[in-house]
Amino acid sequence: MPDEQYALEARGIVKIFGNHVALDAVDFGLRAGEVHALLGENGAGKSTLIKILTGAYQPDGGQVLADGQPVHMDNPQQAQTLGIGTVYQEVNLLPNRSVAENLFLGHQPTRFGLVDRRKMERESRDILKRYGLEIDPTSELGAYSVAVQQIVAIARAVELSGKVLILDEPTASLDRYEVERLFEIIRDLKARGLAVVFITHFLDQVFAVADRVTILRNGKLIETRALDAMSRTDVVRLMLGKDVAFSGATGVEDARPMGDILLDFSQYGRKRSVHPFNLTIHKGEVIGVAGLLGSGRTEMARIMFGADAADEGEVAIAGVRTTIARPTDAIRHGFGFCPEDRKAEGIFGELSVRENIIIALQGKLGWFSALNRDEQMEIAGRFGESMDIRAASLDMPIKLLSGGNQQKVILSRWLATDPAFLILDEPTRGIDVGAHAEIVRTINRLRDEGMALVVISSELDEVVAYSTRIVVMRDREMVAELNGENINPGVIVQAIANHHDEELA
């Protein structure tokens, strides 16, 4: 074995929780000046490996080497002194303190034992400039977008540690432009000789920024390879250990006859939220909604479902005018809604998978016609199987499931109510590839069964694959409706980017 000099290396790492082998003799080598993607489905062992590399966990076997020297890290602080810094998906800084304080927290420059505020702010300004941020270091961090906070977190980690930077799903809550900006910073750090570990679910991003990739599956090392020799399909196949079904657009036959009109929103809108829009939705149709974060996609979904009441325009369901002022109205008419923020608005973390599945149906049935335990088990079991929900037991709290399985549970929750119309807001965001494929398959199946769906997604390839029509949102306004030939990523991007005066047909 050639003794390559790695900035950070793991050799034969074993980690066992109870009787579950989380990592089984995993090797991982990180070179200075490279961006190294770490991939795997949820539960593959990525987080465990990262926690061992940063001293949060101790390995049960194998060793960690920094610059070729075996090191022992009892806690993340020691990792920091060895030059290893980590930035997590959720920014864990103090939003109510200033940017400068966040950058220097724990190692503030002092004078006569007191914090030298001026020096701290001066140095902060210099650091921020290097990361292309022209912000006031004395202002509160919480006032800035997640993207800016993320960059501050990276700046802090790099300035503190300076050799290895570990990014754990840093892009999950960023929009396209913010991601691009983050990548510029990553490339810059790479040029400065930093070793960067990059964990994400988005394959596009891996190919955009990473040099090499290490793939884990079920706690085992599958492959470490240079990315330029690999295709997307190679990566997905290695991650899943099988070929995926949704590769390439499935293509909806245009010749298929349209179903009856189910919903007709006309001049429907809400002040200071969404401009009035017109949208007719047929049975057996998937309307894809494209647009950047903050373009009004989610707001549109919320007023359709009555989560926020519309204050102008009208809606007709199967030709009958009606009012949808609150979710219960929508649900009575056979609507369902999977919100974007699964944790905050979707799951009931403490409650069981079973209760999470039946809750909307029970809500529809009301207080007094309670489903008994057997009925609940029957329903939950049926969806557990058909949606391939991977849970040790239907009675375990849903918060212990992976993001992808939680999403399948929420989808099942609505399918249990036998809906006619489903609104899915970013149903595949931040979930593993296997669950992703399952959800895309389900969308296709429901459409073919005659359900009407509105699906909001940032993944254009995906929207193109299952939509019969696509509407594009920009600046809280519906700016384009695409069908037929126009359903392709190029046209969508153009529609998103266009100015107001040159509308697309």
Next chain:
Amino acid sequence: MTRRLLSRLANPQLLALLGVLLINWLLFPNFFRITWQDGRLFGSLIDVLNRGAPVAILAIGMVGVIATKGVDLSVGAVMAMAGAVAATLVVAGYPAPVAVAAALAVGLACGLWNGFLVAVLDIQPIVATLVLMVAGRGIAQLITEGFIVTFTDPVLIFIGTGSFLGFPMAAVIALALLVLVTLLVRKTALGLFIEAVGVNRAAASLAGIRSRMLLLYVYGQSGVCAAIAGIIVAGDIRGADANNAGLWLELDAILAVVIGGTSLLGGRFSVPLAVLGALIIQAMNTGILVSGFPPEFNLIVKAALIFLVLIIQSPLASRIMPTRMPVREASK
């Protein structure tokens, strides 16, 4: 089947109650002696049931509120108000059923008021119910015009001190309420909805649960329970004491709920375990009383118990002694 029953009985609350009773027995050998006299049972154990009933009834109402991530600080004051209303009405010559109905209506109105503040105006529960905690006692004093209103109405006195099949009336009422509320929340979907709202109100609304109605319901229920406890306490002393009736009992009720394993962060709750919590508190009170320790010890022992419960529920403890097997996602 029997094994499942056994494992359900072997919960920490029941073990704690047995432990407290055992200590009481060691300190006071006659603790478990029960005698039959004048058509009713007497003894320290019966005393625990009788004295523990008001807090148990408050806990039955409180547990639903706490499960929705709320708290009802006004129950002590509502007790005083209900007692004052019942007492003044019978003294003014109204029949006892009217007085009782009026007191219950006052309790319900108070609860709905709290529910309105929390559910509709979105005020934090601890602040919303603090309003009535302060104002309620004042209103009670206005009703009684600052006096202790004594009465001789046999029905009210029976509610406070009577017996049914030898058991004290207060305990019988508490048991009936326990059964009623448990059936109400577990045989309908109410319990599930209450837990859902407590765990994640935003998600509950999107799942089509009318969380406002539900909050009104739990606070209303708490108000009615407080009124029942207030009537019992008034009947017991044959008078309404606006200054002292139910004083600080809201804290005992909260403690009972917490001992019963319901988290102040909302979510999973159990009505029977909250009642067990109330009995544990009362068993300690009675134990100190009958064993001849000065009653000042009461507060210290209670503080020690709270401390113990907090330690058991702390994250550190759950790390050291994993009570449940860690559940893992099955890998296929």
